[in-house]
Amino acid sequence: xxxxxxxxxxxxxxxxxxxxxxxxxxxxxxxxxxxxxxxxxxxxxxxxxxxxxxxxxxxxxxxxxxxxxxxxxxxxxxxxxxxxxxxxxxxxxxxxxxxxxxxxxxxxxxxxxxxxxxxxxxxxxxxxxxxxxxxxxxxxxxxxxxxxxxxxxxxxxxxxxxxxxxxxxxxxxxxxxxxxxxxxxxxxxxxxxxxxxxxxxxxxxxxxxxxxxxxxxxxxxxxxxxxxxxxxxxxxxxxxxxxxxxxxxxxxxxxxxxxxxxxxxxxxxxxxxxxxxxxxxxxxxxxxxxxxxxxxxxxxxxxxxxxxxxxxxxxxxxxxxxxxxxxxxxxxxxxxxxxxxxxxxxxxxxxxxxxxxxxxxxxxxxxxxxxxxxxxxxxxxxxxxxxxxxxxxxxxxxxxxxxxxxxxxxxxxxxxxxxxxxxxxxxxx
Amino acid sequence: xxxxxxxxxxxxxxxxxxxxxxxxxxxxxxxxxxxxxxxxxxxxxxxxxxxxxxxxxxxxxxxxxxxxxxxxxxxxxxxxxxxxxxxxxxxxxxxxxxxxxxxxxxxxxxxxxxxxxxxxxxxxxxxxxxxxxxxxxxxxxxxxxxxxxxxxxxxxxxxxxxxxxxxxxxxxxxxxxxxxxxxxxxxxxxxxxxxxxxxxxxxxxxxxxxxxxxxxxxxxxxxxxxxxxxxxxxxxxxxxxxxxxxxxxxxxxxxxxxxxxxxxxxxxxxxxxxxxxxxxxxxxxxxxxxxxxxxxxxxxxxxxxxxxxxxxxxxxxxxxxxxxxxxxxxxxxxxxxxxxxxxxxxxxxxxxxxxxxxxxxxxxxxxxxxxxxxxxxxxxxxxxxxxxxxxxxxxxxxxxxxxxxxxxxxxxxxxxxxxxxxxxxxxxx
Numbered sequence: 090x091x092x093x094x095x096x097x098x099x100x101x102x103x104x105x106x107x108x109x110x111x112x113x114x115x116x117x118x119x120x121x122x123x124x125x126x127x128x129x130x131x132x133x134x135x136x137x138x139x140x141x142x143x144x145x146x147x148x149x150x151x152x153x154x155x156x157x158x159x160x161x162x163x164x165x166x167x168x169x170x171x172x173x174x175x176x177x178x179x180x181x182x183x184x185x186x187x188x189x190x191x192x193x194x195x196x197x198x199x200x201x202x203x204x205x206x207x208x209x210x211x212x213x214x215x216x217x218x219x220x221x222x223x224x225x226x227x228x229x230x231x232x233x234x235x236x237x238x239x240x241x242x243x244x245x246x247x248x249x250x251x252x253x254x255x256x257x258x259x260x261x262x263x264x265x266x267x268x269x270x271x272x273x274x275x276x277x278x279x280x281x282x283x284x285x286x287x288x289x290x291x292x293x294x295x296x297x298x299x300x301x302x303x304x305x306x307x308x309x310x311x312x313x314x315x316x317x318x319x320x321x322x323x324x325x326x327x328x329x330x331x332x333x334x335x336x337x338x339x340x341x342x343x344x345x346x347x348x349x350x351x352x353x354x355x356x357x358x359x360x361x362x363x364x365x366x367x368x369x370x371x372x373x374x375x376x377x378x379x380x381x382x383x384x385x386x387x388x389x390x391x392x393x394x395x396x397x398x399x400x401x402x403x404x405x406x407x408x409x410x411x412x413x414x415x416x417x418x419x420x421x422x423x424x425x426x427x428x429x430x431x432x433x434x435x436x437x438x439x440x441x442x443x444x445x446x447x448x449x450x451x452x453x454x455x456x457x458x459x460x461x462x463x464x465x466x467x468x469x470x471x472x473x474x475x476x477x478x479x480x481x482x483x484x485x486x487x488x489x490x491x492x493x494x495x496x497x498x499x500x501x502x503x504x505x506x507x508x509x510x511x512x513x514x515x516x517x518x
Numbered sequence: 519x520x521x522x523x524x525x526x527x528x529x530x531x532x533x534x535x536x537x538x539x540x541x542x543x544x545x546x547x548x549x550x551x552x553x554x555x556x557x558x559x560x561x562x563x564x565x566x567x568x569x570x571x572x573x574x575x576x577x578x579x580x581x582x583x584x585x586x587x588x589x590x591x592x593x594x595x596x597x598x599x600x601x602x603x604x605x606x607x608x609x610x611x612x613x614x615x616x617x618x619x620x621x622x623x624x625x626x627x628x629x630x631x632x633x634x635x636x637x638x639x640x641x642x643x644x645x646x647x648x649x650x651x652x653x654x655x656x657x658x659x660x661x662x663x664x665x666x667x668x669x670x671x672x673x674x675x676x677x678x679x680x681x682x683x684x685x686x687x688x689x690x691x692x693x694x695x696x697x698x699x700x701x702x703x704x705x706x707x708x709x710x711x712x713x714x715x716x717x718x719x720x721x722x723x724x725x726x727x728x729x730x731x732x733x734x735x736x737x738x739x740x741x742x743x744x745x746x747x748x749x750x751x752x753x754x755x756x757x758x759x760x761x762x763x764x765x766x767x768x769x770x771x772x773x774x775x776x777x778x779x780x781x782x783x784x785x786x787x788x789x790x791x792x793x794x795x796x797x798x799x800x801x802x803x804x805x806x807x808x809x810x811x812x813x814x815x816x817x818x819x820x821x822x823x824x825x826x827x828x829x830x831x832x833x834x835x836x837x838x839x840x841x842x843x844x845x846x847x848x849x850x851x852x853x854x855x856x857x858x859x860x861x862x863x864x865x866x867x868x869x870x871x872x873x874x875x876x877x878x879x880x881x882x883x884x885x886x887x888x889x890x891x892x893x894x895x896x897x898x899x900x901x902x903x904x905x906x907x908x909x910x911x912x913x914x915x916x917x918x919x920x921x922x923x924x925x926x927x928x929x930x931x932x933x934x935x936x937x938x939x940x941x942x943x944x945x946x947x
Contacts, residue, residue, distance in 0.1 A: 092649070162654075162658070164650065164654040164658055165654075165657075165658035166657045166658055167656075167657035167658040167659070167660050167861050167863070168658050168659075168660065170863075171660060171863070219648055220521070221593065225591075225593040225594075226655075227596075228594075228595045228596035228824055229591070229593055229594035229595055229596040229597050230596070231596050231597065231600060369831075369834065369835045370835075372835045372836075373805075373835060373836050373837065376802075376806075377805075377806050395657055398828070399827070399828060399831035399832075400831075402798075402828035402829075402831060402832060403831060403832045403835050405798065406798045406799075406801045406802060406832050407801075407802050408802065432596050434596070434599075434600070
């Protein structure tokens with residue numbers, strides 16, 4: 090074969106993508122959120138795509154890494170993870186990331202979050218070069234579509250006055266009726282049949298009422314509630330008692346493995362997490378203590394698609410369920426999530442995705458949800474194509490930003506509307 | 519691409535391969551041991567090779583499976599493991615396999631032991647068709663050679679009189695001097711620098727003396743002792759005390775996770791196993807109880823190379839070491855072991871292999887150990903080629919056997935020399 094899979098060039102493009110004013114316990118989404126688009130080009134001209142967080146600290150690690158990849162083979166993804174990115178432990182120590190929404194920050198997690206985009210880009214390039222879908226490189230798909238859940242958020246109708254940002258047509262959702270209306274739109278537009286409400290925004294009773302309203306409007310539909318660790322053990326147990334009959338699982342009701350284990354011991358509702366188990370190093374304690382029953386993998390911070398498969402295998406061996414978490418992301422990552430999810434046996438819960446909230450993307454063709462599912466592409470690689478004009482436009486937005494939006498800060502975004510807002514002390518309730 | 523990766527034909531060839539009179543706690547190796555060679559041929563004529571146990575119960579499951587594979591893609595290895603082989607649970611219940619040397623028999627393990635050969639054959643075919651080594655399909659190699667340990671056995675000079683069998687030039691090894699002499703030959707012929715003694719054959723004091731003699735002759739060389747669960751907890755702890763200063767690890771001193779956990783709690787020597795953790799279902803209890811510190815994977819019964827990677831990931835997450843176990847096997851399996859071992863991070867112990875004991879093989883070119891290591895092939899697939907004449911010769915031996923050797927039975931082989939021999943009741947000491 091004349092194929093040359095040597096990496097000839099790596100292109101990094103930081104962008105800012107429009108994000109609606111979605112509320113969470115830390116604050117509100119900024120009008121634009123940073124993402125990094127990675128392109129790995131092989132000597133024979135194949136381009137692989139990857140996507141990850143675009144905040145400064147990720148860019149700082151991605152840039153020197155990109156330079157070191159030239160001359161390596163795109164096949165060598167195991168070797169990729171052996172590269173020392175030189176993450177400064179002391180800088181990361183005790184730091185939180187997006188207000189802690191992604192769990193504890195650690196050098197390892199930061200490293201993996203950067204590497205994941207390069208791994209996905211390598212797999213995309215491999216697939217394109219070999220004429221195989223990424224799922225085939227991961228052992229082959231076990232299903233032809235992957236189910237996602239509607240990701241409901243309390244939200245404002247628009248970003249605060251005087252703040253730049255794109256308009257959205259979802260309207261406000263600040264009470265049970267608003268949440269139900271949003272769910273209805275999600276179902277109508279994308280066919281979702283399970284719903285997750287991002288909680289931790291209002292006092293628990295209001296959120297309990299919202300979930301109750303969803304249960305009444307959509308009987309039999311799996312429901313989840315995720316306050317991002319905003320509750321005490323006591324509050325978590327109270328919510329579990331009150332919603333025990335309608336919740337598929339309760340997600341990160343409280344912070345940290347010991348507290349989660351306490352909640353777990355006191356309720357029959359499964360606990361899911363993307364905050365107390367976010368790295369391989371956190372698994373042992375959590376599983377040994379039966380602190381969580383479902384791990385929500387995020388291929389960005391677990392370190393790519395093969396690591397997601399590894400995580401799924403660990404969960405399976407311990408009888409822990411697995412599904413997928415999502416932060417704001419674009420179509421490259423949705424394609425990657427779908428490809429790997431298709432290969433995971435025992436994926437019993439619909440995956441999360443912010444994608445329906447993203448009005449912008451860098452693909453020539455958006456991915457679509459039908460019946461709440463994304464079809465698993467059998468096209469080579471991830472099966473998506475970059476829209477260079479759109480990439481350039483979103484990069485210009487990043488380049489022209491004064492720096493205030495280049496690092497996601499939901500608390501800062503909240504202060505625009507509520508000047509006295511501070512990062513809340515947990516547990517809030 | 520015009521490549522067609524559809525499976526057009528699957529050929530199964532049971533064979534009998536020469537095996538020296540190696541002793542273990544159950545008896546002695548038969549003069550010939552059954553193996554099954556699997557060839558998967560794609561529509562474009564690529565042939566992938568696999569190898570597994572050849573006993574009747576494996577053949578019975580492999581035959582209908584082979585017929586069901588036609589028309590599937592060799593890329594679809596995840597789907598392979600979703601095939602229901604219809605293993606009869608009741609038949610397997612309580613059954614032992616090779617006298618229990620491979621741990622508890624279970625329907626799942628039997629199923630995986632069959633599937634593993636097909637998975638390896640699929641990966642070999644994939645690699646050949648795509649022009650890539652198997653390790654590249656597994657994410658790429660992390661090292662250019664894989665280290666193996668010398669697998670020392672107590673043995674007779676030859677099989678009992680009147681028994682067919684091939685001669686070997688290793689001589690007898692029935693005492694410390696014999697074991698040291700054998701180790702010397704291993705080092706001379708293959709360059710091994712670590713030694714494992716298969717124990718459980720003689721009373722513990724004799725085996726302690728043999729290990730002591732090895733330690734004196736080869737100072738600084740990692741040493742292991744594996745009595746296949748022949749000892750009580752008390753005896754295990756006594757051996758651990760007496761050999762604590764020279765053993766790298768103690769392998770399966772006693773049977774079952776509870777007893778292993780007891781030994782583990784009472785000694786600082788790491789415990790390794792290929793008997794109490796042999797399936798994914800056995801991991802949780804063993805790891806939660808800290809019963810073992812090293813799992814010796816065997817890709818045959820763990821279900822292939824991707825499952826071996828999964829097992830390694832589980833071990834890594836729990837801080838448990840990983841290395842590789844071996845039963846009598848040929849070069850296809852050694853190549854497969856080497857390819858996957860090359861991709862496993864943190865492989866801190868030399869792998870086991872019976873290969874030096876096998877004077878026969880079905881390859882055109884034998885694999886070689888240099889400095890105790892096997893070089894990781896970068897040739898397409900496993901990098902080995904089938905010797906059809908030799909395959910046919912070893913198959914004739916199987917076809918002409920009256921059935922007495924088609925199912926490995928070390929106790930039966932022992933009864934030829936010691937008519938009163940029965941499968942020992944454990945613990946023996």
